Amino acid sequence: MPPPSLAAIAARDTGDDGSAGRGSRSDRAADVVREAILDGTFRWGTRLSEPQICAAVDVSRNTLREAFRTLAQERLVVHELNRGVFVRVPTAQDVTELYACRRIVECAAVRCCTGEPGELDGVDAALAQADALAGTADWIGVGTADIAFHRALVALSRNERLVGMTAGVWNEMRLVFHVVGEPAEFHGSYLARNHALAATLAAGDTAAAEAALHAYLDDAEQHTLETYRQRSIAGA
């Protein structure tokens, strides 16, 4: 297999904002690699070679290793001693735990919904984004917007710490979507349910919304696990 287009990654780096001002160098290196993982440039299970990526993003090994440490804590990569860092491969067991976490946190956050004006702005924005991308058949983008929608649900708790705590969950969900291959119909069916959920919330019926969300996550979990079984992906 040919190495991923590292040149394109380096280009993204410089094209960011021109001046290399804000944030430390290792943070910006982490940004570039994170983006490449989330959009699928670095596929699940790929080993990330230090020398190659050092050259691509133009940082020293020490700086890149700090960036790797950040990404490891974000659950995007796993670090194996003396072997290097690899893009994480979520197992079937991971999928089960991921959805269990989401049921707990998302349902609790929805219960915090108060109905004050503007509260659902973030939720609606994610929905609009998903609609737009579905129109252009960009299903990876739709998957990302779906994640943004559910992250916006957690933000309803108005608890910055809870949002930060779930950051790793969304990263792993992005990897899960890449693993299942995101066929066109995978996210399409959930887009309608997201709309229904938002409407229930806007109507102020948080109890019904919570119940619907719980069922939604149960269904999505089963759907994902079924896809895992079909493709014989490791579950240990």
Place this chain on the structure above:
Amino acid sequence: MPPPSLAAIAARDTGDDGSAGRGSRSDRAADVVREAILDGTFRWGTRLSEPQICAAVDVSRNTLREAFRTLAQERLVVHELNRGVFVRVPTAQDVTELYACRRIVECAAVRCCTGEPGELDGVDAALAQADALAGTADWIGVGTADIAFHRALVALSRNERLVGMTAGVWNEMRLVFHVVGEPAEFHGSYLARNHALAATLAAGDTAAAEAALHAYLDDAEQHTLETYRQRSIAGA
């Protein structure tokens, strides 16, 4: 103020297991510094000087910086660009969010209690530890055991990811306890309630246990915030 006893920290390093075998050097450096923060050797707000700690734990700056990155993600220290790393100081706002997270996660975990034999072993062990330390008037130890008790409650979910997600919460709670100064009576009153909670769980009444836990966390939050107000600790 005199610098903390760095020599004692270095001694702990070698006294760990003799051979410096398992884990990377940066991981072991993080272990030493983490322990020093959790047990109060490095007080809240303290700036952690790279040169001093490098000498104390006998690692290079690059390695120590990797360790700092780990501790920052664990929420024990905060990293300010070009200024260094500081032991985190939880604000009153942090306390509020912390307890909100705990209400959500701990109550959900308790609901997962099935009643199978041995399920409460971790919970009981933490209680026994707290009792023993209360007997020796080691109130810092009692606070740590209290945290271990509640961490064991989360483990009832049998969700390794949920346990990992809350790791930062327990670290910050430890810092909160250090900030409030943990007088003798601070943890003592909750020890009895922990025992009652465990008894309710052992009896299989998870609904009552969840209600009691919710009330417990409400009370502890108010108690902590009151102490914050009395000592005029920043809340922004």
Place this chain on the structure above:
DNA sequence: GCATATTTGTCCGTATGTATA
């Protein structure tokens, strides 16, 4: 099974920029 090449883990020295006294 063995020798070799690659890669990682760790360290040092140093230059540059930034904050503080």
Place this chain on the structure above:
DNA sequence: CTATACATACGGACAAATATG
């Protein structure tokens, strides 16, 4: 305003572990 101390980042070096032929 200058000076000092410190954090940031680089490049090079070597040992150890791993992968490859």
